[in-house]
Amino acid sequence: MILCLVDGDPVSLEALTFARGLGEVEALVFEETDVDGYTTRARRVVHPRLGDYAPAAWAQTVIELEPEVVVAPGTDRGQEVLAHVAARLGVALAANVVAVAADGDALQITRQRWGGSLLEEARLTGTPKLLTVAIHAVEPQPTGVATATEEFAPSLADEHFLVQVSGREQPTAGTVRLDTARVVVGGGRGVGSKEGFELLEELANLLGGAVGGSRVVTNLGWRPHSDQVGQTGARIAPDLYVACGISGAIQHIVGCKGAKRILVINKDEHAPIVARADWAVIGDLHEIVPAIVAELRKNGR
Amino acid sequence: MCVKRVPETGARITLTADAQAIDTSLLGFTISPHEECAVEEALRIVAEHGGSTTVLTLGPPGAAEQLQNAMAMGVQNAVLLETDGSDWNAEATAAALAEAIRAQPEPFDVLLFGNEAADTGDYQVGVRVAHELGLPCVTGIKGIAIEDGKLTARREAGGGWEIFELPLPAVVTVKEGINLPRYASLPGRLRAKKTPIARIEPQPRASALETIRLVVPPEQETHVKILGGGADAAPRVVEVLRDLGLVTS
Structure with missing residues (x-):
């Protein structure tokens, strides 16, 4: 059995699409996600104590099904649950895989190192084979075939609930999430100050997008760390990424390479990020961004 | 806490001739970013609650430099699990760390890791060590508070936060953003x-x-279209935004 963990994050659908490359996949659905059309079979996990996420309980559920291959999204939960499965069973775990091919009883895999700026080709043996799928490595694609869903009630004990979510703080109402935003306006050292980000906020608001920043910007305290786009921050995949005053260090590029289009506003036409862009405006963002905002307002927005 | 020595990569990664490792002959080394925050968090916990700190690393003899960096920040004790410099797999790393931690003379309350190392990015050593030691564990944490022998950990989730409570001793893997690591003082x-x-x-x-083998992925260079220089380019930018369907009028 090839099992694919569905953890409530929309990137679970990317993992399902990826897993189908290995054969017929059963989705193991822990949190309500519409997987219809993405797999032929799904099991919805039901348990009175699984009202909220508990990593060891999710891992035990996977183990109880005795799968040959387990695929999970490269989310906090996906990585954590498969690490528990790997530790419990004493097997290997390949994290952030981007390509896989069967090779007899083994799997030939390609996985990300350095957030994806380096790739490792490796051979995975043993049973079960555990792999997480790098975020935004594949586009989610439904098959068009309806999914047959049944319920699955795992046998869980107290020991599996030693660590469980006990509380939650909801995001501030009205905020656009960085990881799912259609437009992200990012700022780097070139923004110059914490206050400089007000310009970027204004542009992001007009486009219904979110504001992000480079690692330099979050380390300087100009933006909270949750706004960081990069290897140690968020992996974004907007339709458009507007990168303002960002040079384009590897650490940042691996966070924004999931963007469909990139528009760069930068003083230096030789900055590494310009080579990654679809469009660029060369000049001072402090003049260019207000001009774009004014032009958008003139057009009635 | 457990840290890892990783190279400070510049704009481009170069591999050794056999494609088994990064060519580090021209690179400096640092503590992997999440783990630097683990060191800072340990120092803050001890400043608030008392106690002492020990840093462990598994790596080549040169990894003593990263242990010294942690001690320069304020950590008292350091243990080097010395290797020949080759990359160790996650299972072997975790087993060796767990054995070294078990052999420590003093019991501990909190064992901190980085969520994942910047280089190999295996996302599992902390969890494996927790299992070897039979301790509760949580990963990806950006906030820790300790009260009445209980650790409260916060993790970013869906734009908000989810909160975990763990009995001590516990294993926690942290992410950058949990704090801003201090600079080492001269003394x-x-x-x-x-x-x-x-x-x-x-x-x-x-x-x-x-x-x-390791492979440097091909650069995904695009054919960039320069829309202009300075504020005069604004109308062309708005045209692009309209073509993308981001401007309705």
């Missing part, structure tokens, strides 16, 4: 140089995940 650096480092020679073991 700290001098003290660190004089403090002895305990050394252990662990035994490697094979993994069912076997590296064949």
